[in-house]
Amino acid sequence: MTTAATREASSDVILEAIRKHTQAGNPSSFLAMNTGNELFTLPDTDGIVVYRRAARHLVQFGGPFAAPDSCERLLTAFDRYAREQELRVVAVQLQRADAEIYARMGWTVNQMGASWAVGLADFTLRGTRFMQLRNKISRAFRNGLQVRETDIGDVREALAAIDAGWLADKGEHARPLEFLVGQTGGAAQRHRRLFVGTIDGAPVGYISYSPVLGARAGWMHDLSRRLPGGSPGVMEAINSTAIEVFRAEGVPWLHFGFTPFTGLDPAHELPCHSPAFAWLMSFLWEHGEDLYPARTQLAYKEKWGPDVMLPEYVAFRGQASPVSFAHIFRACNAF
Incomplete structure (x- = not known):
């Protein structure tokens, strides 16, 4: 058994972590403060994992908010914690620096969309x-x-x-x-x-x-x-x-x-990505308005002439799984 602890997320603990560990520059990091999130930590490890449970999945938000030398240790322990409960981890809204950590650890990582500034x-x-x-x-x-x-x-x-x-x-x-x-x-x-x-x-x-x-x-x-x-x-x-x-x-x-299914570009993909999942993201951009109004959201953002587009990623332990992907939307209360 892992010695890690989970609990209802403490806003003070999360705020300290996202203020301290901003190396990936995640523009959505403050969403980690949402009520209803849970928190995973390891003793004597500088960092946290923020997540929600959706059926048999733990949906992780934003990668580990941790010191660079703690990220892999924290992520390994979190994955072990999930496996001990026969749960699967899927991580969403990873920045490029986060995505590269998951890729080094053997996860399947795909672009899921983009954020705009x-x-x-x-x-x-x-x-x-x-x-x-x-x-x-x-x-x-x-x-x-x-x-x-x-x-x-x-x-x-x-x-x-x-x-x-x-x-x-x-x-x-x-x-x-x-x-x-x-x-x-x-x-x-x-x-x-x-x-x-x-x-x-x-x-x-x-x-x-x-x-x-x-x-x-x-x-x-x-x-x-x-x-x-x-x-x-x-x-x-x-x-x-x-x-x-x-x-x-x-x-x-x-x-x-972040807007899913937008800003998709093969140039943003990592070598460990799933071509089939990349096709699915493109399909949902064309036909997925019932799942998420990506075109409407992007049209509003483009009105303001954004200067920067930041690709954002989803990571799967093992193969890319449409079932795991669906549980991201379940965690979001979409269905």
Whole structure:
């Protein structure tokens, strides 16, 4: 038996680890702070593994947040811990540096999608490239939208009503995604920023921004919701207001987070990748809108003219498994 311990994730322990170990520059690392995550550690080892259980799988988030000389030891112990319980490990949202560690250890590693970021130092919405975006934002403000940064305690009930309306608009079988998307509230809320749009004093939409640590530090455009119907351009206007605030503060980067099935390129694959799984990712980009609206998500991100695309990876112990891949979405509450 391994001597490792698992427990409900402690926000303080995770925050210390992701602040300390940012060598891979994972822009989504703050999602490790989500409530509902679990934590794996080893005695006398500098680092943690964050994961969720989904049926007979442990879905690991973001690679080990650990000192470079501890990553392989921690990952080996975590895999052993899973095997002792007859569980399988699948790791998601690995950065390139993480992916190379898994590859050295004999895992099958494939690109699963990409994350996107905009440099804010020279960002502007001027020019013909952003004409449609400017028009959409202007229309929202002409329709009475006002945007302000606020504390969640002032709008908690309004946010719950927006969430309920947003989810109802998705259909009766829609479920709110978890794990690989952010949250509002909880112990980590003090580290996030919240921008809310109102019309006639009533909140109609919001965007929550999570801190990005390490390489390309800044904020990540994370959880975003709006009431169905109403004025076009609400979310764009909220985000443009946040960008103005961030730029005034000297924030260098705004990240738009991970979108599966996007940015796929054979040049990003490692030698240990599965060609069949690479084909599956391309197929889901073309035909997987019912599983995840990747095209819609990417279209929104591309409106802002991202400067950087970062490939992100999924890793399997042994062969790439569609069953293990499906359990990533199960951990996300997609089904």
